[in-house]
Amino acid sequence: MAASTSTSDSKQIKVLVRCRPALDHERDHSTESIQVEADSGVIRLSTKHGNTKEFCFDTVFDGGTTQDAVYEKGEFTKTVEAVLRGFNSTVFAYGQTGTGKTFTMEGKAGVQGDGGSGVIPRIIREVYASARAKHGDDVKFSCSFVQIYMEQSYDLLQADMGRLRSARNARPASGRNPKLSSRLKLRWCKEREFYLEGMSVFDCETPEDMLLRFSRGVGNRKIASHRLNMQSSRSHSIFMVNVDAPSADGMAGDRTRSSLMLVDLAGSERVGHTGSGTKKELMRESVFINQSLFALRKVITSLASRRRQAHVPFRDSALTSLLKNSLGGNAFTTMVACLTPSDAFFEENLSTLEYASRASSIVNNMTVKEDPKTKLIRELKQRVRNLEAEVARYRSGAQPAAAMAGPGPVIQAPSPAPAAPVSAMAAPRTAPGATDYEELAVETQNVNEALMVENADLREQLRFIQAIVTMEEEDGDVMAAGSAKKDTHTVETAILMELFELRRENEQMREQMQRMEFGGATSRSKAGLGGARPRSRAGKGARPAKKKGMLTVDELRNMFTTGGSSNNVLRSSSVDLGQSLRVTTTGNILDEGEGGGVDEGLDPVEQLGELLAERNALLEGRGPR
Numbered sequence: 001m002a003a004s005t006s007t008s009d010s011k012q013i014k015v016l017v018r019c020r021p022a023l024d025h026e027r028d029h030s031t032e033s034i035q036v037e038a039d040s041g042v043i044r045l046s047t048k049h050g051n052t053k054e055f056c057f058d059t060v061f062d063g064g065t066t067q068d069a070v071y072e073k074g075e076f077t078k079t080v081e082a083v084l085r086g087f088n089s090t091v092f093a094y095g096q097t098g099t100g101k102t103f104t105m106e107g108k109a110g111v112q113g114d115g116g117s118g119v120i121p122r123i124i125r126e127v128y129a130s131a132r133a134k135h136g137d138d139v140k141f142s143c144s145f146v147q148i149y150m151e152q153s154y155d156l157l158q159a160d161m162g163r164l165r166s167a168r169n170a171r172p173a174s175g176r177n178p179k180l181s182s183r184l185k186l187r188w189c190k191e192r193e194f195y196l197e198g199m200s201v202f203d204c205e206t207p208e209d210m211l212l213r214f215s216r217g218v219g220n221r222k223i224a225s226h227r228l229n230m231q232s233s234r235s236h237s238i239f240m241v242n243v244d245a246p247s248a249d250g251m252a253g254d255r256t257r258s259s260l261m262l263v264d265l266a267g268s269e270r271v272g273h274t275g276s277g278t279k280k281e282l283m284r285e286s287v288f289i290n291q292s293l294f295a296l297r298k299v300i301t302s303l304a305s306r307r308r309q310a311h312v313p314f315r316d317s318a319l320t321s322l323l324k325n326s327l328g329g330n331a332f333t334t335m336v337a338c339l340t341p342s343d344a345f346f347e348e349n350l351s352t353l354e355y356a357s358r359a360s361s362i363v364n365n366m367t368v369k370e371d372p373k374t375k376l377i378r379e380l381k382q383r384v385r386n387l388e389a390e391v392a393r394y395r396s397g398a399q400p401a402a403a404m405a406g407p408g409p410v411i412q413a414p415s416p417a418p419a420a421p422v423s424a425m426a427a428p429r430t431a432p433g434a435t436d437y438e439e440l441a442v443e444t445q446n447v448n449e450a451l452m453v454e455n456a457d458l459r460e461q462l463r464f465i466q467a468i469v470t471m472e473e474e475d476g477d478v479m480a481a482g483s484a485k486k487d488t489h490t491v492e493t494a495i496l497m498e499l500f501e502l503r504r505e506n507e508q509m510r511e512q513m514q515r516m517e518f519g520g521a522t523s524r525s526k527a528g529l530g531g532a533r534p535r536s537r538a539g540k541g542a543r544p545a546k547k548k549g550m551l552t553v554d555e556l557r558n559m560f561t562t563g564g565s566s567n568n569v570l571r572s573s574s575v576d577l578g579q580s581l582r583v584t585t586t587g588n589i590l591d592e593g594e595g596g597g598v599d600e601g602l603d604p605v606e607q608l609g610e611l612l613a614e615r616n617a618l619l620e621g622r623g624p625r
């Protein structure tokens with residue numbers, strides 16, 4: 001369902017650091033290199049050569065910290081509160097392989113008695129308990145569980161995954177493999193941003209129902225053993241808890257829907273340390289794990305750099321796409337950075353702490369997502385109340401100040417409406433020395449103008465409601481799984497989005513070129529823009545050779561008409577570009593461009609052609625036009 005924002009709150013990403021105890025097999029051949037001062041939040045890392053690096057965080061846990069203490073001192077209750085207030089929230093565990101991410105998030109049966117359970121089971125129980133205490137039975141819960149394995153997303157709760165697991169458990173495999181039929185496509189649409197199409201969602205009435213789903217999904221997760229961890233997660237897992245509850249601050253009947261993402265990342269690993277270099281599959285997995293974590297680190301670095309308008313490469317991996325709202329977005333986010341005490345992993349620990357430190361400077365703008373219809377009704381009710389109060393004041397003899405103003409929805413009059421001030425009704429314009437008749441005429445005119453403005457407002461509202469209905473027709477039910485009708489775009493919308501993206505890229509390139517023009521011609525080749533590149537063999541004036549990855553207009557047109565695919569390009573069957581046809585986006589992602597507007601009245605394909613030509617020219621180093 002389309003949603004819009006109401007309440008908001010800015011919060012930095014909360015970072016907890018946990019160093020696990022040394023494991024039995026580590027004690028013989030490594031020394032502890034980490035000093036954790038829980039009271040002051042200081043962590044000191046020292047190398048074998050005596051160098052020390054110091055970090056300070058709000059909350060740090062040493063190897064002796066129990067799961068109970070992590071949950072309590074980590075203040076996960078605040079995450080639960082945020083979810084129940086309608087804020088999307090995220091908890092993610094980050095760190096090198098074998099540092100205790102899964103132990104922290106899932107827990108381990110039999111460790112520390114019942115206290116062995118990790119953050120996920122505890123948070124599930126607390127969300128249910130708090131929600132029930134607050135709203136009784138008027139709360140609905142559901143969950144989904146996915147893993148990102150080798151850059152593909154898989155549903156961990158699909159029925160066939162369960163069967164697959166029992167079949168595979170019969171043989172001593174190095175790990176379980178996800179089945180292709182549970183593969184999910186990553187999609188993007190304006191209202192929902194990144195999401196996984198067809199992901200299964202299960203209603204769970206009780207915490208036990210949800211815990212059962214969770215443990216089934218855990219059983220389907222891809223794991224394998226290597227030198228650093230007997231049960232190493234080979235995928236990133238995301239468990240999603242959806243809560244639909246009465247609005248905490250709103251009026252009767254208002255509801256909020258929030259999601260809690262509980263993420264256990266696969267750990268970064270060095271092939272030399274894990275010994276995966278000898279096994280092809282482990283090696284391939286390693287490459288994908290490290291690649292997506294690299295993308296995550298790039299996103300963290302970019303968000304933490306605080307350069308305004310800096311490009312944040314969320315689209316570089318499925319993981320960062322799905323975490324977009326959790327990092328610098330609208331969610332309440334907690335990162336649990338996990339460390340190993342062994343001095344053999346000084347560099348890995350240092351890297352984890354550096355990224356944890358950067359993450360702690362990222363500010364999220366938490367917002368409650370509200371159903372637009374509910375929001376509109378709430379705002380209109382508020383407006384009625386304001387007007388009633390205004391009328392009451394007017395009746396009691398007071399001058400009605402700006403009768404139409406107030407905290408109601410800010411609605412712009414459409415352009416054909418007269419530009420009369422809205423407060424005209426309250427402050428009639430009278431000409432000096434005018435007769436009573438003239439005064440009446442002026443007042444009538446003012447009232448008339450105010451009514452026209454209101455009329456325009458109402459028309460605007462009607463258009464808004466119609467737009468919502470259309471969106472809902474297109475979206476279907478967000479929570480329902482497998483709807484093939486979801487998130488369709490018209491061809492025009494897609495082309496326009498492509499145009500925005502291209503225009504933005506071209507703008508950037510043009511700026512870069514201009515900067516380089518100032519900086520001297522030689523810098524052009526250094527920047528890789530091709531100033532010193534050899535011309536094509538056909539000589540001067542000949543069309544430059546087409547670069548790999550560049551698209552011509554014809555190719556683009558073909559893709560629209562024959563169903564080819566490329567990044568940001570749609571797949572459709574026999575599309576006439578003149579018509580407004582509905583097509584579904586490919587698994588590749590369309591991002592929100594911020595570029596300039598699109599020339600109205602021109603064929604978007606023509607524009608696209610121009611922009612592509614411009615881009616090719618820029619790439620060829622032929623300078624801004």
Ligand SMILES: Nc1ncnc2c1ncn2[C@@H]1O[C@H](COP(=O)(O)OP(=O)(O)OP(=O)(O)O)[C@@H](O)[C@H]1O
Nearest residue numbers: 020021097098099100101102103229232233266267
């Ligand atoms: N706080 C802890 N107390 C006791 N044992 C722990 C603790 N943290 C982790 N361990 C143990 O360390 C080993 C590795 O932990 P875990 O599997 O959670 O690491 P991980 O970071 O999830 O690794 P990977 O990224 O490879 O999945 C496990 O045997 C686990 O039981």
